[in-house]
Amino acid sequence: MADSEKSSGKLKWLVIALLFVMAMVITGxxxxxFLGKNSTGAEQAAAFAPIEAPTPLFVKIAPFTVNLTGDDAAASRLLYLGLSLRVGDATTQTLLTDRMPQIRSRLLMLLSGKSAQELTSPEGKAKLAEDIKALFDKPLSEPQPTLALQEVLFTEFIVQ
Structure with missing residues (x-):
């Protein structure tokens, strides 16, 4: 009987040890x-956090007045135009600001060849914006870094 008491005592301790190990595994x-869900929640919150857009950079071109071409020389038409260029980087912004006299000259040459009839329609204004953007395909200086010109924006546009 002593053997069976010793066996049951050992078995009892073995069961307790096994239960303790199982409790530790379950706790772990x-x-x-629990901690994995919190970190996943934090990652999900970071994934859905609003992404702040970078501040756009603009180069403002002061308004100017241009004589437009036309059939009747007596009834000359004028264009009063102000615009801004949206650029992609500070290098382009600095280069365009430094070369503003060249830019204004190119714009005056382009605009003086336009007629009032061309510029009064929405399609004409869109075409003009494309033409202005194309002016910057020709380098302003040698060597010139690639210009990150994104958009031409009309801030003032009066045909008289």
């Missing part, structure tokens, strides 16, 4: 899952 798994 619970902690892993």
């Amino acid at each position: 798994m619970g902690a892993y899952l």
Whole structure:
């Protein structure tokens, strides 16, 4: 009988040790899952956080007045135009600001060849914006870095 008491005592301690190990494993798994969910939640919150757009850079070109071409010389038409150029980087912004006299000269040459009839329609204004953007395909200086010109924006546009 002493053997059976010793066996049952050892078995009892073995069961207690086994239960203790199982409790530790379950606790560890619970902690892993709980902490894993929190970090996943933080990652999801970061993924859905609003992304701030970079501040756009603009180069303002002061308004100017241009004589437009036309059939009747007595009834000359004028264009009063102000515009801004949206650029992609500070290098382009600095280069365009430094070369403003060249830019204004190119714009005056382009605009003086236009007629009032061309510029009064929405399609004509869109075409003019494309033509102005194309002016910057020709380098302003040698060597010139690639210009990051994104958009031509009309701030003032009066045909008289």
